[in-house]
Amino acid sequence: xxxxxxIGADGMAGLAPASAAELxxxxxxxxxxxxxxxxxxxxxxxxxxWGKHLLQTxxxxxxxxAGDVHALASGDPMLHGxxxxxxxxxxxxxxxxxxxxxxxxxxxxxxxWSVQDxxxxxxxxxxxxxxxxxxxQAIVLSTGRAAVRALAIMLTNAGRGDSELSVLQQLxxxxxxxxxxxxxxxxxxxxxxxxxxHVIAVRYLPDGRVWGxxxxxxINDGQITKQPIRLATLAxxxxxPGERLWDVGAGSGSISVEWCLTWPGCTAVAFxxxxxxxxxxxxxxxxxxxxxxxxxxxxEAFHDTRLGDDGVDGVPRPSAIFVGxxxxxxxxxxxxxxxxxxxxxxxxxxxxxxxxxxxAQWHLRLGGELRKFQHYQGxxxxxxxxxxxxxPVTQWAVTKQ
Numbered sequence: 376x377x378x379x380x381x382i383g384a385d386g387m388a389g390l391a392p393a394s395a396a397e398l399x400x401x402x403x404x405x406x407x408x409x410x411x412x413x414x415x416x417x418x419x420x421x422x423x424x425w426g427k428h429l430l431q432t433x434x435x436x437x438x439x440x441a442g443d444v445h446a447l448a449s450g451d452p453m454l455h456g457x458x459x460x461x462x463x464x465x466x467x468x469x470x471x472x473x474x475x476x477x478x479x480x481x482x483x484x485x486x487x488w489s490v491q492d493x494x495x496x497x498x499x500x501x502x503x504x505x506x507x508x509x510x511x512q513a514i515v516l517s518t519g520r521a522a523v524r525a526l527a528i529m530l531t532n533a534g535r536g537d538s539e540l541s542v543l544q545q546l547x548x549x550x551x552x553x554x555x556x557x558x559x560x561x562x563x564x565x566x567x568x569x570x571x572x573h574v575i576a577v578r579y580l581p582d583g584r585v586w587g588x589x590x591x592x593x594i595n596d597g598q599i600t601k602q603p604i605r606l607a608t609l610a611x612x613x614x615x616p617g618e619r620l621w622d623v624g625a626g627s628g629s630i631s632v633e634w635c636l637t638w639p640g641c642t643a644v645a646f647x648x649x650x651x652x653x654x655x656x657x658x659x660x661x662x663x664x665x666x667x668x669x670x671x672x673x674x675e676a677f678h679d680t681r682l683g684d685d686g687v688d689g690v691p692r693p694s695a696i697f698v699g700x701x702x703x704x705x706x707x708x709x710x711x712x713x714x715x716x717x718x719x720x721x722x723x724x725x726x727x728x729x730x731x732x733x734x735a736q737w738h739l740r741l742g743g744e745l746r747k748f749q750h751y752q753g754x755x756x757x758x759x760x761x762x763x764x765x766x767p768v769t770q771w772a773v774t775k776q
Contacts, residue, residue: 377436377465378445379458381475384548384572386413394473398445405432406447409572413447420445430464437465451477455497455516478574479514481546485553486576488512493576494639498522504529507664509636510582515575517542520565523575527561530579533664536562537580544573586636588629594655594662595627600699603750604724604768609633611722611744611772612695616640621693623673623711624700628656635665644693648672673701674710692716698723702730708737715775725769734771743773 378397383389390398398404401420404411411422425432436444451474452458458472483490494513496506503525506515517523523542530538536559545551554566587606593599600608608630612620617640622631624647631643645656645667653669660667670676696711702725715721721743725731738745747769751762 376443377461377470378443379448379452379461379470379472380445381448381450381452381456381458381473381477382410382413383450383475383478383481384413384545384551386548387415387417389475389547391473391475394475397473401443401445403441404445404447405436410447410449430460433461433464437469449478450475450481451479454479455495455499476547478516478543478546482514482543482574482576485543485546486512486541488576496639498526504664505666506577507533507535508577508579508639509535509664510579512576512578515577517573517575519571520569523565523569523573524561526575526577527556527558527565529664530558530577531562535579535581539578539580541576542569542573543576544570546574586633588633588636588663590629592663593627593629593632594658595629596651596655598626598649598652598700599629600626600724601750601765603765604748605629605633607746607748607770608697608699608722608724609637611770612697612720614638614641614695618642618694619644619692621696621711621714622646622667623696623698623707624702625656625669626652626700628652628659628667628669630697630699631656631667632659632663632665635660635667636663642666642668644668644670646670646673646676674704674707677710677714693719695720695722703727703733708733712741712775717775719775720772721775722770722772725771726766731769734769738771738773741773743771746770746772 380394380397387395398418403423404420405423405425408424448457452472454477462470479495480490483493496513497516498506498518499516503522506526507529530536538558540556540558542554554569587602590599590602614634614637616638620631620634620643622643622645625631625645628645631645634643635641647653647656648671656667656669696715698711701707702723711721723734725734747767749767751764753760754763
């Protein structure tokens with residue numbers, strides 16, 4: 376059995392009796408140098424550092440029959456921690472986790488926030504730009520002092536320089552300390568005495584959560600899903616937190632941008648053949664601080680590499696696919712349907728008679744919802760105002776069963 380014991384900056388003094396007892400009966404304890412230094416003399420086990428090849432060590436533990444082994448983890452091992460990794464590699468039946476109070480909970484206590492109201496973002500394997508939001512609050516699991524400044528720069532460049540940052544270090548320990556500043560105040564540097572063991576509490580300001588961006592907020596050459604239809608399309612796509620969109624015939628990427636802004640962790644992959652529009656997608660992604668990867672023409676780009684359980688290499692497996700252009704391209708809808716996982720949503724918009732007829736055929740074959748939208752814009756006519764109709768849009772939406 377592998378026992379994963381969470382420990383805080385307060386060391387042995389902060390452990391629950393069951394956790395302390397496990398460590399005291401251990402014969403071998405693995406951990407980082409900092410974690411091992413938190414143990415007192417009552418723990419007589421051999422202390423081994425994980426070293427640079429942690430996963431290799433875990434594999435050896437998995438394949439060993441040497442009896443019980445104990446491992447240390449920071450705080451709650453199941454919150455972006457070692458516990459989940461060991462369980463995934465060794466199986467839940469071989470692992471017992473004894474959690475400590477997480478740094479996230481301690482940070483929320485210090486900030487006076489409810490834990491359920493704070494998003495948790497880890498920078499352990501992600502770029503600081505993934506921690507940029509347009510509103511709300513978050514606890515960011517940091518990688519060190521450099522990450523604090525990088526986040527401050529990202530927020531400021533995204534127009535969120537007034538966001539309030541609180542660096543909470545050595546939480547729960549005798550050397551606990553707090554540093555507060557606005558993001559724009561740390562662009563040129565952060566205090567030298569920020570300890571590498573910290574989390575960052577962020578209150579994003581100004582709070583500008585906006586869906587249904589005006590068309591003028593999207594750089595485009597006229598190839599854009601207009602705001603009213605964009606909102607109807609997002610409603611049909613029904614994004615959920617952390618999901619990926621494939622945006623086929625993405626044009627300026629307006630649907631991708633809106634998708635990514637709906638929920639934390641939402642990402643998009645845009646397929647577009649026009650080089651200028653591909654550059655527009657990149658500019659729009661940067662302007663709205665969202666994660667959009669841009670690929671070439673569909674459906675050819677779907678088949679560049681083999682589809683595996685985790686998606687096409689370099690092209691993440693989609694939760695939903697939107698076809699905004701190229702509906703009538705040979706094999707387009709067939710390829711989209713093939714790459715859509717069970718439970719995924721497919722939404723296609725059409726403005727021509729030919730593409731509308733094709734969507735009607737697919738609706739007859741697979742079901743789903745077939746809708747038609749017509750909207751008008753009030754425009755001047757001399758001294759009066761008249762209604763100018765936009766092109767009607769036919770939409771087919773279906774969930775793969």
